[in-house]
Amino acid sequence: MTNASPRFPNGTTVAIGAILVALPWVLPSLTLASEILVVATGALSCTLLLGSVGLLSFGQGLYFGLGAYVSAILIRDFGMNASVAALAASVAGCLLAAAAGLLIVRRQGVYFVMLTLAFAQMGFFLALAFPKLTAGENGLGNVPRTTIAFGKFALSSPGLLYAFLALLCFAAFAIVQRIIASPFGSVLNSIRHNDNRSEALGYDVRRFKFAAVTIAGGIAALAGAMNTLMLSFVPLSAVDVETSERLLIASLIGGVGSPLGALVGATVLGAMSDFLSPVWPRWSMIVALLLIVVVLFLRDGLLGLGSVMGRHRKEAPNG
Amino acid sequence: MRNRREILAAAAVGIAAPALLRRAWAQQDAIEIGSLVSLSGTFANIGEQVDIGSKVAFDYYKTAAGKPLRYVQMDDQGDPGRAVRLTQDAIRDRGIRFFMNCTNSAIALAVAKEVANSGGVYINQAGADEMTGSLCNKNTFRWPVATYSAVNTTVRPFMKQFPDAKKWYTITGQYVFGDSLLKNLKDVLGELGGQHIGNSYHSLSDREYSGFITAAIAAQPDVLCICNFGSQTIDVLRQAVSFGMKRNTKIVVVWSTGLDQFQSLGPDICEGVYFGANYWHGVDTPGNRLLSGVIKEKLKVTPSYLLTAGWACTQATVEALNKAGSTDVPAVIKAFETLSFEGPTGLEKVRAEDHQVLKDYYLLLGKPKAKMRDKDDYVEVLSAEKAFLSPDKTGCKL
Incomplete structure (x- = not known):
């Protein structure tokens, strides 16, 4: 994130909205566009943590999985509509992240990373250990296509489903942008730069980190729903560790400097997976290569590509 | 402004046109069959072989119901979520109604639901009992046997041959498939007077089993029974043999994939071990002679289970389409339900009550290296039996 807090709404808000509207037209498949929204929302939770507070989480898949299971059970077994299920999943994600956050924000650096990874692993094995609830490795099926709210607008039409997912995705991005633009976001930014100095200024760093982890958990759970x-x-x-990796990679490739990076990263990853896999089964190597290039040369991800090229153009000798 | 609208409309038509044209072309000319195979990701080694087996079968059969067949490869990357998404795309954008194959049960169960919702037909190789049990549906068929059949057709003939081998110890994968094998094994042992003296669970991610094997040795069983699948079967068996368990304990692997696993293990490890398998290339049946001939001619290899599984699902679909004489889905489902054909294991029949293909399952015994007639002759077939749970007990309600 930049040092000065950006305003909200701003050009990025418009760009996010425009991309959400454009995706179904640009991509060859509506389901691919829907999948990108899911990954983008999940990646947004990593962007919030890494870009705003400097917390690298390898465990967002845990909350993603929780949101997925909670929403599925609520829709299938309790007949809830999509809006209520998504909201309940987000709340469940916040609660779980808060519980985990009480422990993990006590550690920094590599210890923080390892704790997030350990929680993610624990979530995976819990899902395996309770097959009556989660259906184990067979997957939890028979989730009906419910309505958006009040028994109206059934999500059986792919177009309407995309529109609803886009709405949820946009809401998540708007919330994150609003947080970043708020005084709370400024404190998170200062913690990212120097948490000792922030503490010396009187901010309770752990509490702020705890709040960020909790919100990020809710967003990842929303993506799961x-x-x-x-x-x-x-x-x-x-709920497996690969999901955590995927969300993190999408956010890194797009760039954690802006929420827009999560959407860009998810779009690039989704499109690569869809277009390259029929051509070359080892397409994941290209993703790995892209990640290496981004980490080494594009610290702001693909979003930073323009500024890097501009800098090179300025530095190049005339003539 | 008007110009811009026109450009946008033209662009939208341009984007949609290939999909529309593809669909129209597909419907008129050929029967497109979607094949769910994991060509990248964790299950790529399985998916590649199933894919090859299916392609060889497409090349051989070429037509069904009087129309040319077209193979549509769908790389699900081992992810059930992606498999569902690809299936939705194939149904909506290409109008595909016929699907086959899978590389794990989660993918098959998820795709089965999607295909049923859209009114298609799907045949797969899932191992999960639920496929023709509590999660069965009118549109889905399964080629390999369920865990009940695997256990009953291996353990019963084994116990008949060794009535004194009473004490059984199991090493089981702690997932639904492993648990199903274990439950069925306990039932058979209880019925035949065997004794289950202990079990060690391993997880899906375990690669090192020495702790479980020493626990098994300490229990002094007559039989060590391995209840898992895939590369974990190979690892458990290899480590059990290296710990010397073959010397005073008989080893039974109730679910193996046959040749490809034997090639990984080598004849020294396989010798004297009892394996259950869905397919063995040495079985002399008309369907197997045909399959072996085509595979050997095209690929210059001996058919393995995975190649055969890809072939078998294609063959069953072709036979059903031919029997129906059309691509009308209800007619094809009806044809499937009364289908009887010369498959890779002999005469194979589809059971209408749960859509299970009734076929032989084999009990194999690893041969000494000196008795192998060729490089792939790892085992002798001790028995070939059909044992299926009666339809009223599967939990399937079609």
Whole structure:
């Protein structure tokens, strides 16, 4: 994130909205566009943590999986509509992240990272250990296509489903942008720069980190609920470490300097996976290569590509 | 302004046109069959073989119901979520109604639901009992046997041959499939007077099993029974043999994939070990002679289970389409339900009550290296039996 707090709404808000509207037109498949929204929302939770507070989490898949299971159970077993299920999943994600946050924000650096990874692993094995609740590795199926709210607007039409997911995705991005633009966001930014100095200024750094972890957990859980609405099914992979990696990689590739990076990263990853996999089964190597290039040369991800090229142009000798 | 609108409309038509044209073309010319195979990701080694087996079968059969067949490869990357998404795309954008294959049960169960909702037909190789049990549906069929059949067709003939081998110890994968094998094994042991003296669970991510094997040795069983699948079967068996368990304990692997696993293990490890398998290339049946001939001619290899599984699902679909004489889905489902064909394991029949293909499951015994007639002759077939849970007990309600 930049040093000065950006305003909200701003050009990025408009760009996010425009991309959400454009995706179904630009991409060859509506389901691919829907999947990108899910990954983008999940990646946004990593962007919030890493870009705003400087916390690298390898465990966002835990909250993603929780959101997926909670929403599926609420829709299938309790007949709840999509809006209530998504909201309840987000609240559940916040609560779990708060519980985990009480422990993990006590540690910094690599210890923080390892704790997030350990919690993610624990979540995966818990999902395996309770097959009656999660259906284990078979995946939780028979989730009906519910309505958006009040028994109206059934999500059986792919267009309407995309519109609803886009709305949820936009809401998540707007919330994160609003947080970054708030005084609370400024404090998070100062903690990212120097948490000792922030503490010396009188801010309770742990409490701020705890709040960020909790909000990020809620956003990741919302993405999990969106995944359930899209698939009508929860695979065990929703809660595995690969999901955590995928969300983190999407945020890093896009760039954690702005929420827009999560959307850009998810779009690039989703499109690569769809277009390259029929051509070359080892396409994941290209993603790995891209990640290496981003980490080494594009600290602000693909979003920073323009500024890097501009800098090179300025530095190049005339003539 | 008007110009811009026109440009946007033209662009939208341009984007949509290939999909629309593809769909129209597909419907008129050929029967497109979507094949769910993991060509990247964790299950790529399985998906590649199933994919090859299916492609060889497409090349061989070429037509069904009087129309040319077109193979549509769908790389699910081992992810059930992606498999569902690809299936939705194939149904909506290409109008595909026929699907086959899977590389794990989660993918098959998820795709089965999606295909059923859209009114298609799907045949797969899932191992999960739920496929033709509590999660069965009218549109889905399964080629390999369920865990009940695997256990009953291996353990019963084994116990008949060794009535004194009473004490059984199990090493089980702690997932639904492993638990199903274990439950069925306990039922059979209870019925035949065997004794289950202990079990060690390993997780899906375990690669090192020495602790479990020493626990098994300490229990002094007559039989060590391995209840898991895939590369974990190979690892458990290899480590059990290296710990010397073959010397005074018989080892039974109730679910193996046959040749490809034997090639990984080598004849020294396989010798004297009992394996259950869905397919063995040495079985002399008309369907297997055909399959072996085509695979050997095209690929210059001996057919393995995975190649055969890809072939078998294609063959069953072709047979059903031919029997129906059309691509009308209800007619094809009806044809499937009364289908009987010369498959890779002999005469194979589809059971209408739960959509399970009734076929033989084999009990194999690893041969000494000196008795192998060729490099792939790892085992002798001790028995080939059909044992299926009666339809009223599967939990399937179609």
